[in-house]
Amino acid sequence: MKAPDRVDTERLNLRRPAASDAEAIFNRYAGDERVGEFLAWPVHRTLDDTRQFLAFADAEWRMWPAGPFLIYRHDELIGSTGLAFESKSRASTGYVLAPDAWGCGYATEAVLGMKTLAAELGIKRLYAGVHPGHRASARVLEKAGFRDDGIAKACAEFPNQAPGVLQDVRLYAVDFR
Numbered sequence: 001m002k003a004p005d006r007v008d009t010e011r012l013n014l015r016r017p018a019a020s021d022a023e024a025i026f027n028r029y030a031g032d033e034r035v036g037e038f039l040a041w042p043v044h045r046t047l048d049d050t051r052q053f054l055a056f057a058d059a060e061w062r063m064w065p066a067g068p069f070l071i072y073r074h075d076e077l078i079g080s081t082g083l084a085f086e087s088k089s090r091a092s093t094g095y096v097l098a099p100d101a102w103g104c105g106y107a108t109e110a111v112l113g114m115k116t117l118a119a120e121l122g123i124k125r126l127y128a129g130v131h132p133g134h135r136a137s138a139r140v141l142e143k144a145g146f147r148d149d150g151i152a153k154a155c156a157e158f159p160n161q162a163p164g165v166l167q168d169v170r171l172y173a174v175d176f177r
């Protein structure tokens with residue numbers, strides 16, 4: 001089963017990215033250093049970084065039932081989320097919002113949209129990894145009904161704060177039966 005290109009939640013719509021979205025993504029959040037501290041990917045330095053992300057997103061969508069989604073409030077781009085498949089039954093999720101959209105419950109609403117979609121696509125385990133100091137993101141996942149699965153030691157790099165260093169990650173997961 002393939003995901004639809006567009007998923008609507010109460011206040012947001014989540015859309016499959018297109019090549020024409022590069023400038024909006026770069027300008028709204030991907031090139032903004034304020035979003036970077038706890039991200040697992042480097043903040044984009046140039047539009048070419050964003051184009052590489054879009055090529056990756058397209059490859060994910062071709063290979064798997066879904067991939068990254070852009071988050072829109074009405075017709076304004078405010079961030080991104082998605083499903084990163086590791087197998088047909090296991091995927092991870094994440095989210096990033098432009099700073100002017102923080103604090104409105106949008107990340108929680110977007111990840112709940114991904115959770116619903118994951119169940120519809122037959123995923124058995126959906127998880128997210130969070131820097132142990134990132135209280136806002138932990139709270140998002142708690143509100144969205146993810147279980148705290150504890151710390152995975154030296155598991156991920158946070159390239160905008162300590163490039164090349166593997167740091168601990170707190171894992172959150174939800175299992176579908």
Ligand SMILES: CC(C)(COP(=O)(O)OP(=O)(O)OC[C@H]1O[C@@H](n2cnc3c(N)ncnc32)[C@H](O)[C@@H]1OP(=O)(O)O)[C@@H](O)C(=O)NCCC(=O)NCCS
Nearest residue numbers: 035038095096097102103104105106107108135136137139
């Ligand atoms: C983290 C992020 C996605 C949160 O988005 P958001 O839309 O503001 O999140 P929500 O409004 O849905 O929920 C945030 C919750 O965290 C709480 N929170 C925010 N900052 C906090 C802090 N420093 N300590 C504890 N809780 C905090 C909020 O009060 C809210 O909980 P509440 O509804 O119980 O009051 C957003 O700040 C962001 O995009 N940051 C940059 C990218 C990033 O770090 N992505 C996540 C990587 S794991």
